[in-house]
Amino acid sequence: MKDIIKRTKILATLGPATNSPEKIKALIEAGANGFRLNFSHGSYEERLDQIKWIRDASRQIGRPVAILQDLQGPKIRLGALKGNHFDVKAGSEIVLDHAIQEHDGSANLPIQYNLADKVKVGEPVYLFDGKIRGHMVERVSDTAIKVRIDNDGFLMSRKGLNLPDTDFGGDIITPKDMADVEFGADKDIDFVALSFIQSADDVNNLRQILVSQGSTAQIIAKIETKAAIEPETLKEIVKAADGVMAARGDMAVETSAEIVPIVEREIIRLCRKYGKLSIVATQMMASMVDSPEPTRAEVSDVATAAILGTDVVMLSDETANGNYPVETVKMMANTVRYTQSRWPMNDMPIEExxxxxxxxxxxxxxxxxxxxxxxxxxxxxxxxxxxxxxxxxxxxxxxxxxxxxxxxxxxxxxxxxxxxxxxxxxxxxxxxxxxxxxxxxxxxxxxxxxxxxxxxxxxxxxxxxxxxxxxxxxx
The missing domain is CATH 3.40.1380.20 (Pyruvate kinase, C-terminal domain)
Incomplete structure (x- = not known):
């Protein structure tokens, strides 16, 4: 009787696969407790529709549902490439230039962020979300840097970059983020997630912006940078934020994959200690994008997060772009319920x-x-x-x-x-x-x-x- 409520909650990302009032209602009925709106993609018109659909479904079902606005942050992306494709070889060099408007097929590539004042010679530059690795060798101009490539492969339009050793000097709230915060301030948003946080100051800066905009949304700090996982820094971020997300995808690229499970556990531990919301995200049931059944490792991943005591497990591509979004939420909910009914939750001292x-x-x-x-x-x-x-x-x-x-x-x-x-x-x-x-x-x-x-x-x-x-x- 006491296991009716799913104690660990589910946050589902909306996208093309779930962009309708019928799908949103079905996801809530399947076990979704909140929705992530990824502001890296989509228009404001789409967001207004989604917010309305969520609130309508919430009223129809009679259950409060959370809405999380996920800011893009300094998620640096390539611009549009000619033919949407560019081959690279180990030892070759490319130029990343913020001033380029249209790619002509050469090794001078457009980029959506000016790295010239941020990246230092020798610092790693990972392209295509880590598939292509390189390092900066020269500052070419006020808007461009030269990068030497370390492995063979190819690049595609608008794929992301990671710069794990680059200090952005607190400049992580971009003009796009500011516009998105202003848009969401009066749009019934419950949480705002800030990407690529490097210190508690980033959280405090966003807090001031939200207050100035009259927003009552709480702040979720996304942990994905090398700077943020330093023990003292992480503790201060947890204390400053209302909740923390273990953003395991970019974290693995910014640091290294073997670090992620330990950082995930430390985030959950600190959030429990300080009474803050914890969210475990990225690839929790990634195979269900294309398959009606998860892998056993994915089921174990969700169960482990529940055993550790996370507040929330999050779905990204699985519900945004997958072929089985409702089935994925049901499977995640079933996994959580079964786990919590058969495995005791360990105690944790709460910070006084x-x-x-x-x-x-x-x-x-x-x-x-x-x-x-x-x-x-x-x-x-x-x-x-x-x-x-x-x-x-x-x-x-x-x-x-x-x-x-x-x-x-x-x-x-x-x-x-x-x-x-x-x-x-x-x-x-x-x-x-x-x-x-x-x-x-x-x-x-x-x-x-x-x-x-x-x-x-x-x-x-x-x-x-x-x-x-x-x-x-x-x-």
């Missing part, structure tokens, strides 16, 4: 700190009391979502019901571990009233009664006022 000491104490007490009285649910009445998030950080093995007056908070909590959120007006006994509603559905009880632990404040709706814990039997 002066601000969180009382909130942590109440959260831990709620979980311990719920276990001792064999409760069916923990109910958190929360204005900001912080109380529910602290309870979720303890990874209880039973559902958390968050009751909040804020639709935004309810949508953000849709990705929080083991949490199902409900929007209700500020009033006394709001949590108990939701428990009574749930009892009538029969989802959480088979004997006509519910034992619930309710965490609330004596002043409903007051942020930071959580100070009360009650055990109630609802019949």
């Amino acid at each position: 700190g002066e601000v969180n000491r009382r909130r942590n104490a109440i959260a831990r007490a709620a979980v311990e009391v719920a276990e001792r009285v064999d409760a069916d649910l923990i109910i958190a009445e929360t204005k900001s979502g912080a109380t529910a998030a602290r309870i979720a950080a303890l990874r209880p093995e039973l559902p958390i019901i968050a009751v909040t007056p804020s639709p935004r908070v309810a949508q953000q909590l849709a990705l929080s571990y083991a949490t199902r959120s409900y929007v209700r007006d500020d009033e006394e006994h709001a949590g108990v009233n939701v428990a009574k509603e749930l009892l009538t559905t029969g989802k959480y009880s088979s004997n006509g009664r519910l034992v619930v632990v309710v965490v609330s404040g004596r002043q409903p709706g007051a942020t930071g006022g959580t100070d009360t814990l009650r055990v109630r039997v609802i019949e």
